[in-house]
Amino acid sequence: MNNSKVNTKVTLDEMVLKSLYYRYKDFTVPISVIVVCILLFLFLIIPQIQSFLAMKDSISGDSQKLSTLQQNLKIISSFDDNELNNYLDISTRALPAEKDFAGVLQAISSSAAGAGTILGDYSFQIGDITADTKSKTTQLPLQLSITIKGDLTTARRFIEELKNQLPLSDVTSVSVNSNGTIAVTAIFYYAPLPKISFDDSIPLLTISTKEKEMLKLLDNPSNPDSITNVQASTPTPTPFSSITVTPTVVVSLTPTIAASPSGGTSQ
Amino acid sequence: MSVDINLLPQKSRSKLSQEQLLTYSKIGAVISSIVTVTFAVVIFLLNRDPSLAQIQAQEQTILSQLTILHNKTAKNLIILDRVKRIEKIVQTRKTLDKDITSIQKQLPENADVTTFSLDGQHLIMTISAQSLFPLGNFVESMTKDITTKTLIKKVTIEGIISDEKTGNFLLSINADLL
Numbered sequence: 153m154n155n156s157k158v159n160t161k162v163t164l165d166e167m168v169l170k171s172l173y174y175r176y177k178d179f180t181v182p183i184s185v186i187v188v189c190i191l192l193f194l195f196l197i198i199p200q201i202q203s204f205l206a207m208k209d210s211i212s213g214d215s216q217k218l219s220t221l222q223q224n225l226k227i228i229s230s231f232d233d234n235e236l237n238n239y240l241d242i243s244t245r246a247l248p249a250e251k252d253f254a255g256v257l258q259a260i261s262s263s264a265a266g267a268g269t270i271l272g273d274y275s276f277q278i279g280d281i282t283a284d285t286k287s288k289t290t291q292l293p294l295q296l297s298i299t300i301k302g303d304l305t306t307a308r309r310f311i312e313e314l315k316n317q318l319p320l321s322d323v324t325s326v327s328v329n330s331n332g333t334i335a336v337t338a339i340f341y342y343a344p345l346p347k348i349s350f351d352d353s354i355p356l357l358t359i360s361t362k363e364k365e366m367l368k369l370l371d372n373p374s375n376p377d378s379i380t381n382v383q384a385s386t387p388t389p390t391p392f393s394s395i396t397v398t399p400t401v402v403v404s405l406t407p408t409i410a411a412s413p414s415g416g417t418s419q
Numbered sequence: 420m421s422v423d424i425n426l427l428p429q430k431s432r433s434k435l436s437q438e439q440l441l442t443y444s445k446i447g448a449v450i451s452s453i454v455t456v457t458f459a460v461v462i463f464l465l466n467r468d469p470s471l472a473q474i475q476a477q478e479q480t481i482l483s484q485l486t487i488l489h490n491k492t493a494k495n496l497i498i499l500d501r502v503k504r505i506e507k508i509v510q511t512r513k514t515l516d517k518d519i520t521s522i523q524k525q526l527p528e529n530a531d532v533t534t535f536s537l538d539g540q541h542l543i544m545t546i547s548a549q550s551l552f553p554l555g556n557f558v559e560s561m562t563k564d565i566t567t568k569t570l571i572k573k574v575t576i577e578g579i580i581s582d583e584k585t586g587n588f589l590l591s592i593n594a595d596l597l
Contacts, residue, residue, distance in 0.1 A: 352492075
């Protein structure tokens with residue numbers, strides 16, 4: 153019974169190791185080579201492949217960016233300075249960056265002259281002067297109440313003329329009274345300039361032909377093909393040219409001012 | 420002693436298997452060496468692709484050119500912003516001049532506008548005439564306007580007054596516009 157027991161204890165002594173070595177020594181070199189190759193593949197080749205793929209992506213992205221940059225450069229280089237200045241002038245006259253009292257007075261004066269009427273009293277509703285978060289994204293109104301003399305036809309002509317003047321306005325109400333006076337309420341718009349951030353990698357947009365036509369039409373409603381040259385254009389002298397409106401001072405006193413064309417102001 | 424036991428074939432089979440294994444391992448080592456070296460060389464060559472550096476250099480050149488032209492870019496961006504806002508204003512502003520023209524067309528020749536108030540949504544007006552016929556024609560014209568949905572949505576006649584001093588009839592209407 154005792155002889156049939158199997159001794160399960162394994163001893164790994166020097167003799168055993170030597171015998172294993174001599175038995176498998178021919179395998180040492182090939183197995184080592186394979187192991188080294190696997191290690192090289194895992195820790196060198198695969199990271200290099202990943203690096204290569206990342207570089208390919210980078211090349212693709214940079215090529216696209218380069219293409220956009222080249223396109224932007226082409227567009228900007230094609231801009232004619234005078235034309236750009238003209239469009240900038242028209243667009244900022246149509247929608248000023250701040251309350252353009254002189255422009256507004258010139259517009260109503262020209263409209264009254266065009267309608268063949270006499271301009272009476274007018275008053276600005278300055279409105280809220282506190283900073284508004286919406287003001288950065290929307291146009292701000294500058295309400296103006298005007299009194300002119302005439303009948304319904306005069307009122308219509310005045311509105312038509314005002315529509316063709318810059319800054320842009322919107323006549324919101326008109327009342328013709330039996331005593332021959334017309335009360336017109338108009339809103340003149342202005343909007344702060346946008347915050348310009350230069351990101352040349354974004355495709356540059358330009359104004360379309362339709363928009364150019366619109367600007368030309370705003371500048372010269374009777375002849376949209378001709379565009380006023382900025383250098384040559386000078387403000388038309390008006391009866392209000394001597395009036396200097398300082399909105400800050402006026403607003404600090406009262407939110408509403410009324411002024412007559414002669415230059416006098418009254419509340 | 421048993422003579423039936425023959426260990427020779429088994430030993431030979433085992434030796435052959437070990438030789439084959441050695442051969443296979445040698446072949447495997449050679450193949451893996453070739454594959455590793457090939458991959459290493461190919462990846463090394465591919466990573467030496469100079470196009471990225473060239474593209475980045477071109478980018479820098481164009482960016483420096485664009486920086487010089489930022490003045491023009493700023494002008495263009497301002498124009499775009501203004502145009503966008505201007506289009507919005509032009510599209511949404513009221514057309515009181517056209518409304519007045521439309522109302523004037525409906526006004527009979529021998530009738531005058533005494534008072535008129537228009538704000539884009541409501542029209543309040545008084546017209547005067549020496550007889551009731553022009554006033555009737557005007558009301559009829561307004562009624563047709565409602566049918567054709569040109570300008571007016573609803574008209575209310577506020578009153579018809581006879582002024583004995585002037586001999587005129589006055590018609591006051593209040594209309595809601597479309």
